Amino acid sequence: MSFGNLxxxxxxxxxxxxxxxxxxxxxxxxxxxxxxxxxxxxxxxASKFPEASEKITxxxxxxxxxxxxxxxxxxxxxxxxxxxxxxRTAFLDMAITMSMADRRIxxxxxxxxxxxxxxxxxxxxxxxxxxxxxxxxxxxxxxDPGSAAWWHELAESGDEEDPAGVARAVSEDxxxxxxxxxxxxxxxxxxxxxxxxxxxxxxxxxAYQELSAIFHLDRVEAMGEAAVAVAQERSxxxxxxxxxxxxxx
Amino acid sequence: xxxxxxRLKIDKSADRQQLAxxxxxxxxxxxxxxxxxxxxxxxxxxxxxxxxxxxGQLRQRLDLNSGGSWFTEHYPDxxxxxxxxxxxxxxxxxxxxxxxxxxxxxxxxxxxxxxxAKSRSRRLTPWLLVVISVLLIALLLAAxxxxxx
Numbered sequence: 596m597s598f599g600n601l602x603x604x605x606x607x608x609x610x611x612x613x614x615x616x617x618x619x620x621x622x623x624x625x626x627x628x629x630x631x632x633x634x635x636x637x638x639x640x641a642s643k644f645p646e647a648s649e650k651i652t653x654x655x656x657x658x659x660x661x662x663x664x665x666x667x668x669x670x671x672x673x674x675x676x677x678x679x680x681x682x683r684t685a686f687l688d689m690a691i692t693m694s695m696a697d698r699r700i701x702x703x704x705x706x707x708x709x710x711x712x713x714x715x716x717x718x719x720x721x722x723x724x725x726x727x728x729x730x731x732x733x734x735x736x737x738x739d740p741g742s743a744a745w746w747h748e749l750a751e752s753g754d755e756e757d758p759a760g761v762a763r764a765v766s767e768d769x770x771x772x773x774x775x776x777x778x779x780x781x782x783x784x785x786x787x788x789x790x791x792x793x794x795x796x797x798x799x800x801x802a803y804q805e806l807s808a809i810f811h812l813d814r815v816e817a818m819g820e821a822a823v824a825v826a827q828e829r830s831x832x833x834x835x836x837x838x839x840x841x842x843x844x
Numbered sequence: 845x846x847x848x849x850x851r852l853k854i855d856k857s858a859d860r861q862q863l864a865x866x867x868x869x870x871x872x873x874x875x876x877x878x879x880x881x882x883x884x885x886x887x888x889x890x891x892x893x894x895x896x897x898x899x900g901q902l903r904q905r906l907d908l909n910s911g912g913s914w915f916t917e918h919y920p921d922x923x924x925x926x927x928x929x930x931x932x933x934x935x936x937x938x939x940x941x942x943x944x945x946x947x948x949x950x951x952x953x954x955x956x957x958x959x960x961a962k963s964r965s966r967r968l969t970p971w972l973l974v975v976i977s978v979l980l981i982a983l984l985l986a987a988x989x990x991x992x993x
Contacts, residue, residue, distance in 0.1 A: 628895055663898045669905050702888070703895040710899045713908055713915070739845045740889045743878040 608650060614678070615819025617671035618686060620656045621711070622821050624668070625693045627660050628703035672714050683715040685814050687722065689825045691729050692810075705737040728805060731789020784836035796842055803837040845892065847921035848876050851937055856890065873937055896922040 608616060659667045675686055690711055694704035712722035726734040739745045785792060788802040808814075810830040815822040849856045852866055852873075860881060867877040879885045900922035903909045909916055909926040916923040 629891070663894070665898070665901055665905060668898070668902055672902065672906065702892050706892070706895050706899060709915075710903070713913065714902070714906055719914065737845075737892075740885065740892050741845050741848050741876055741879055743875045746879065746885055 619821035787836035
């Protein structure tokens with residue numbers, strides 16, 4: 596594979612294919628960075644990102660990540676970085692959503708998001724703002740897992756069984772991908788909309804409107820099937836949460 | 845976060861016995877030994893280490909390390925190509941690791957996708973040429989008009 600020079604199997608990628616493959620690769624890097632690039636991860640990625648092209652498969656992209664293929668990652672980053680600010684911001688939103696797919700943001704995911712914010716000329720300030728808008732909570736500092744003090748703090752916070760998690764959950768567990776999801780509880784619905792348990796009806800309406808705009812399919816369509824798949828899944832959850840929480844008319 | 849392997853000058857694939865032998869008799873490393881000698885804690889440290897290493901190298905290829913940034917400030921051990929101000933010589937875990945010198949991007953410039961700034965300047969150049977040409981023509985016409993009168 597030579598994704599690095601924008602070709603695969605001797606076939607050049609056109610502009611649209613290159614953007615779609617780049618977005619897919621960079622979203623997969625977020626999803627796979629927590630160290631679970633195994634068969635289940637591949638199935639998850641395949642179910643979430645249906646193949647739109649036979650030129651570069653999800654398996655090929657996971658190979659790029661497994662082998663830390665810097666050249667391909669660089670091409671993907673430069674490709675997305677060359678797009679409009681609106682599209683780069685929309686990509687960051689999808690990456691944030693992807694990082695929270697398993698109910699928590701891992702340290703590695705946190706680092707990658709911060710890197711994307713810099714590499715896409717958006718900055719940490721925008722990342723923090725978008726993270727709060729989508730998750731309803733602040734983006735935590737990544738922490739230092741090389742220090743005993745950090746592990747001690749983690750044990751004291753009672754989060755030891757989830758050492759990589761430092762922010763609260765907002766979406767369904769990725770393990771449930773493909774299976775019919777269990778009914779959403781009121782607490783989960785509030786988490787999906789980034790609200791606390793004291794949120795008023797006006798706050799529910801406002802969160803629904805804002806998140807619906809963020810995950811509107813028209814906003815991400817240009818980035819290809821992976822971004823659309825992430826936005827579609829999140830959009831469905833937002834609808835489901837809103838239906839559960841809104842007062843009957 | 846520090847690159848503990850680089851500071852210890854030991855390969856990342858070293859097993860627990862090798863690490864224990866190196867860390868033995870080095871009390872200044874007790875803070876990190878508790879992590880490196882615990883398989884579960886080391887696994888998370890190693891994942892974060894790999895991610896930061898990749899990010900540091902990508903940042904260098906994208907020229908994001910050269911001017912200094914929050915990354916080079918907080919993660920100097922992983923900021924490939926970044927040269928921090930020389931620090932006093934130390935031998936413990938606080939001693940800084942000289943940033944690894946890696947080559948920059950190997951993608952030929954004519955193949956590398958453009959950054960927004962490059963793309964913007966490329967879009968602006970033809971317009972600038974048109975405006976300058978129109979102004980020159982107008983100037984010439986005015987000169988002829990004045991000379992004719």
